[in-house]
Amino acid sequence: MGQLTVKRRVVIPVRAGDVMADFISFNGDESGKEHIGIFFEGKGGTKQHEVPLVRLHSECLTGDVFGSGRCDCGEQLDEAIDRINEEGGYILYLRQEGRGIGLYAKLEAYALQDQGYDTYQANEMLHLPEDGRDFGVAAEMLKSLGVSKIRLLTNNPDKAQQLQEHGIEVTALVPTKVHVNQHNRSYLHTKAARKQHTLVFDDE
Numbered sequence: 001m002g003q004l005t006v007k008r009r010v011v012i013p014v015r016a017g018d019v020m021a022d023f024i025s026f027n028g029d030e031s032g033k034e035h036i037g038i039f040f041e042g043k044g045g046t047k048q049h050e051v052p053l054v055r056l057h058s059e060c061l062t063g064d065v066f067g068s069g070r071c072d073c074g075e076q077l078d079e080a081i082d083r084i085n086e087e088g089g090y091i092l093y094l095r096q097e098g099r100g101i102g103l104y105a106k107l108e109a110y111a112l113q114d115q116g117y118d119t120y121q122a123n124e125m126l127h128l129p130e131d132g133r134d135f136g137v138a139a140e141m142l143k144s145l146g147v148s149k150i151r152l153l154t155n156n157p158d159k160a161q162q163l164q165e166h167g168i169e170v171t172a173l174v175p176t177k178v179h180v181n182q183h184n185r186s187y188l189h190t191k192a193a194r195k196q197h198t199l200v201f202d203d204e
């Protein structure tokens, strides 16, 4: 991943106009994936935390747009908007649908999960990586925005590790809530067991 530069910042009122956010596009990503930065000023005034709160959010059409209960993405995105709008910082909305395998392949993986395979096994059965995401692009987005030090809103230790390898200092890991329901319970348990996601379940 080469260097990125900010292309355009446009203010967009979101949440029915209750929240103002800058949507930011970038030059220099040869993949053409149209990753988006979203900046929230925060309401903290002078008391505001100096280090911005940042969420790297991988695209999930089914969860983010349609509120699918098979994952926790839609609720995590809502939570991220609430918290970052309070505290000030960025959501980097990364076009890495299905952990990088794409939407059609994710649906194939869901069909395999319906036959009893877990979320990582299903990808492998499709001869696709368990997790194909490279968060280096997020590090380059942050650098182009002049951000070198962040607090990271995530339960996924791999995101922090990859950012640090690409020169971003992560001063704190801020966990998201655990958005568990009857449909995503085993998906979330698998992430905790297989990829060390820091998820604490109330029922254990």
Ligand SMILES: Nc1nc2c(ncn2[C@@H]2O[C@H](COP(=O)(O)OP(=O)(O)OP(=O)(O)O)[C@@H](O)[C@H]2O)c(=O)[nH]1
Residues within 6 Å of the ligand: 056, 057, 058, 059, 060, 061, 070, 071, 073, 076, 096, 097, 098, 099, 100, 101, 106, 109, 110, 119, 123, 153, 154, 155, 156, 159, 176, 197
């Ligand atoms: N291949 C595959 N992808 C999935 C499945 N369920 C959800 N996803 C994708 O997983 C990604 C989840 O992204 P995030 O919420 O940013 O990341 P995370 O790794 O869960 O880490 P957190 O920061 O703790 O939320 C999205 O791209 C979803 O489309 C699945 O069963 N199979």
Ligand SMILES: [Zn+2]
Residues within 6 Å of the ligand: 060, 062, 063, 064, 071, 072, 073, 074
């Ligand atoms: Zn999802």
